[in-house]
Amino acid sequence: MSSDVSPKSLGPRLRGDEPEGGSDLDDVLADIRACRACLGELPHTPRPVVRVFSETRLLICGQAPGRRVHESGLPFTDPSGDRLRQWLGVDYETFYADHRIGVAAQAFCYPGTAPKGGDYPPPRRCAELWRPRLISALPRMELTLLVGGYSQIWALGEKAKSNMTDTVRSWRDYAPDILPLPHPSWRNTAWLRKNPWFEDEIVPYLRQRVADILTS
Ligand code: SF4
Numbered sequence: 001m002s003s004d005v006s007p008k009s010l011g012p013r014l015r016g017d018e019p020e021g022g023s024d025l026d027d028v029l030a031d032i033r034a035c036r037a038c039l040g041e042l043p044h045t046p047r048p049v050v051r052v053f054s055e056t057r058l059l060i061c062g063q064a065p066g067r068r069v070h071e072s073g074l075p076f077t078d079p080s081g082d083r084l085r086q087w088l089g090v091d092y093e094t095f096y097a098d099h100r101i102g103v104a105a106q107a108f109c110y111p112g113t114a115p116k117g118g119d120y121p122p123p124r125r126c127a128e129l130w131r132p133r134l135i136s137a138l139p140r141m142e143l144t145l146l147v148g149g150y151s152q153i154w155a156l157g158e159k160a161k162s163n164m165t166d167t168v169r170s171w172r173d174y175a176p177d178i179l180p181l182p183h184p185s186w187r188n189t190a191w192l193r194k195n196p197w198f199e200d201e202i203v204p205y206l207r208q209r210v211a212d213i214l215t216s
Helices: 024-033 067-072 079-088 092-097 124-136 149-159 164-169 186-194 197-214
Strands: 058-061 101-103 143-147 178-181
Touching (some): 024 124, 058 197, 149 164
Parallel strands (some): 058 101, 058 143
16 A cells, blocks of 8 residues: 555554663663754754654664655655655555664654755664664564665675665675665656566565564
8 A cells, every 4th residue: 555544544553652661772862853963953843753662673774754744644655755765665555653663763853854855864863872772672683674875884884885876786795684775766666667676586585584484
């Protein structure tokens, strides 16, 4: 099903809003949601969007929320999310209802849109502030998807190739814990046409890994 199912139709637990009570993960999520470290540097009040659970085994790490996600408060409620779910082989309900799937971008707040189009880069501060504590509260993680060039450069450091295409093409170098993906944005439709090996080779591997996680 596509994203015409409103996020508001999901209950608070499915939206990831409902505290589960007292764990390290609950504490770090509460602190992230209260974070205003970038106040004054963003063109709007920060609204951190993160959605992970103690059961999370598949972590999707994009670069930062876009405008529509900033408004919905729920990750990937946009056409990029529809394409990502297609790559994963999961439908809209499963994506939000199955707590084995989590989403924590490199930065949790929408950075704003540049005058020439495209969003500003994610603020580096966010990962430095929050990532180690958040990851240490997710002991069941098996696979992290690095979605887009920013998150790959940030997470892989010197292990990233010289560009996003080469990093994605070298996916075997990072398996089995990490899988780099292109961003599923419509802006990458031409890239997908030009690089059919991605959907021929990597998407089937990704779907199998996701199916294994969701059936065990
Ligand atoms: S982007 Fe990250 S560091 Fe900045 S206000 Fe949002 S949660 Fe805090």
